[in-house]
Amino acid sequence: MQKKKFTELNLSPEINKAVEDMGFEEATPIQSQAIPHLLTGKDVIGQAQTGTGKTAAFGIPVLEKVDPNSKDVQALILCPTRELAIQVSEELGRLGKYKNKITTLPIYGGQSIGRQIKALKKGVQVVIGTPGRLMDHMRRGTLKFDNLKMAILDEADEMLNMGFRDDIETILDGIKGKKQTIFFSATMPKPILKLRKKYQHNPEIVKVVHKKLTVPNIEQAYFEVNRSNKLNALSRLIDMYDPKLSLVFCNTRKQVDELVIQLQARGYFVDGLHGGLSQPQRDRVMNKFKTATIEILVATDVAARGIDINDIEMVFNYDIPQDEEYYVHRIGRTGRAGRKGKAFTFVSGKEIYKLKSIQKYTKTKIKRKKIPSASDVEEVKLGLVLDSVADIIEADDLTKETRLIEEQLEEDYVSIDIAAALLKLVREEETQTDTENVEYFGNTGAEPGMVRLFINIGKKQHISPGDIVGAIAGETNISGDLVGLIDVYDRYSFVEVPKEHGKEVLKIMKNTTIKGKSIDIEPANPK
Numbered sequence: 001m002q003k004k005k006f007t008e009l010n011l012s013p014e015i016n017k018a019v020e021d022m023g024f025e026e027a028t029p030i031q032s033q034a035i036p037h038l039l040t041g042k043d044v045i046g047q048a049q050t051g052t053g054k055t056a057a058f059g060i061p062v063l064e065k066v067d068p069n070s071k072d073v074q075a076l077i078l079c080p081t082r083e084l085a086i087q088v089s090e091e092l093g094r095l096g097k098y099k100n101k102i103t104t105l106p107i108y109g110g111q112s113i114g115r116q117i118k119a120l121k122k123g124v125q126v127v128i129g130t131p132g133r134l135m136d137h138m139r140r141g142t143l144k145f146d147n148l149k150m151a152i153l154d155e156a157d158e159m160l161n162m163g164f165r166d167d168i169e170t171i172l173d174g175i176k177g178k179k180q181t182i183f184f185s186a187t188m189p190k191p192i193l194k195l196r197k198k199y200q201h202n203p204e205i206v207k208v209v210h211k212k213l214t215v216p217n218i219e220q221a222y223f224e225v226n227r228s229n230k231l232n233a234l235s236r237l238i239d240m241y242d243p244k245l246s247l248v249f250c251n252t253r254k255q256v257d258e259l260v261i262q263l264q265a266r267g268y269f270v271d272g273l274h275g276g277l278s279q280p281q282r283d284r285v286m287n288k289f290k291t292a293t294i295e296i297l298v299a300t301d302v303a304a305r306g307i308d309i310n311d312i313e314m315v316f317n318y319d320i321p322q323d324e325e326y327y328v329h330r331i332g333r334t335g336r337a338g339r340k341g342k343a344f345t346f347v348s349g350k351e352i353y354k355l356k357s358i359q360k361y362t363k364t365k366i367k368r369k370k371i372p373s374a375s376d377v378e379e380v381k382l383g384l385v386l387d388s389v390a391d392i393i394e395a396d397d398l399t400k401e402t403r404l405i406e407e408q409l410e411e412d413y414v415s416i417d418i419a420a421a422l423l424k425l426v427r428e429e430e431t432q433t434d435t436e437n438v439e440y441f442g443n444t445g446a447e448p449g450m451v452r453l454f455i456n457i458g459k460k461q462h463i464s465p466g467d468i469v470g471a472i473a474g475e476t477n478i479s480g481d482l483v484g485l486i487d488v489y490d491r492y493s494f495v496e497v498p499k500e501h502g503k504e505v506l507k508i509m510k511n512t513t514i515k516g517k518s519i520d521i522e523p524a525n526p527k
């Protein structure tokens, strides 16, 4: 695999400095191979795996090639979603930090067009935008491409889906004169060929080839689950792996909304993103996710392409994607720039065939896993503790700790006993905080003096509010009118009981039945 130092790529001192500031030690293979062609003015098709730096592969040549002394728009970058347009524009901002005469502008729908027109009038050399709004500006004459040097399609294959094709052709046809036309994506299906023939001249095909379409540092697995069990499975996996940030993909807006409500009801910090939200709502959700105010983002495929957030440790396909390409892009939101990640897919019934075709397309083996039982959760958590022990041994200075342990060794203990005892201590501390959940229920939004409990009813069990209150009153010593019923949803419910009875209800109701149907009861997670 061909990798170069940035200094070998004949870049300006401004770019070299910016790249150094960004902590990039060497150029990635797609950067090493695509940048020289782009600098010489060639048309390029660039294909490389997700998270391998395609943005800078086209972004650096853009910044090197525009003339800062001209106020004309000289480079146009087309992106399929607003979030991606914003992100690409930010990455260009970082790369162009020392090229301060170059102005870049993201242009997308949902944002005030007046403000965009004003910004364009001042003179902008690089425009990054989504097709609809760009066409709007072209029609109004507020965006002119008379001196355009480069047109770039990020996620080029996606631009041909979703009915973007006509828009893309309108835009590209509207650009006069000689320009470079550049396509980038992690996937390049056949239909892109037609576009290539029409708009590119002798393109240089830069394909960073691997056997697999997905990156090896993402652990891929699937779980066979009934539709009605998906929510439980997801909660358990999230509890078990405790990812810093995770991204959950659903196939419809409705499913996103529903899952957000269900997860919120279970006390997770979660929000949803889909095309049905207003732009300010979308911005707010993305910001909350980037700053880890929410830890789980449930989204449709609007978040599948290009989005680059470092700390996404897990991706879930709550619904298996409709197209194979989407699988590649969705899971590529984790495991970026060499980091590790996990991608788990839920498969129900016949969807197993879809999974098979995904494996064939990506040339990867997705291994089958079982939804963990409660004791598996314990074991995995232990494994995670030991993993971090290994990380600490690798990375930290342990001189002080080693000395303390050596002193203990002199007291006749062997080191394995000390290690085991310390592990036990750590585990106990963890389990204690679990059970103590009951104590800080006050934060779940319960009424003062009450604690909130979550009751999982299971599929199609027609249980009424009265049934739940009755069962609690019947099985415990709490009078029915002390039980506050919050709501009964499709498959779950919330109740509130006086704080001092929280533990008792949990204990007694742990394995109980209501109307002959077994239910699950657990503390609502603290907020």
Ligand SMILES: Nc1ncnc2c1ncn2[C@@H]1O[C@H](COP(=O)(O)OP(=O)(O)OP(=O)(O)O)[C@@H](O)[C@H]1O
Pocket: 023, 024, 025, 026, 027, 028, 031, 048, 049, 050, 051, 052, 053, 054, 055, 056, 185, 186, 305, 306, 307, 308, 332, 333, 336, 337
């Ligand atoms: N040479 C480099 N060294 C280290 N990190 C890099 C380098 N180039 C880019 N990165 C970082 O790697 C991350 C992924 O880059 P980028 O978003 O461009 O990936 P991509 O190939 O476009 O992925 P996708 O197919 O998902 O859009 C970004 O955070 C970026 O800043």
Ligand SMILES: [Mg+2]
Pocket: 054, 055, 154, 306
């Ligand atoms: Mg990208």
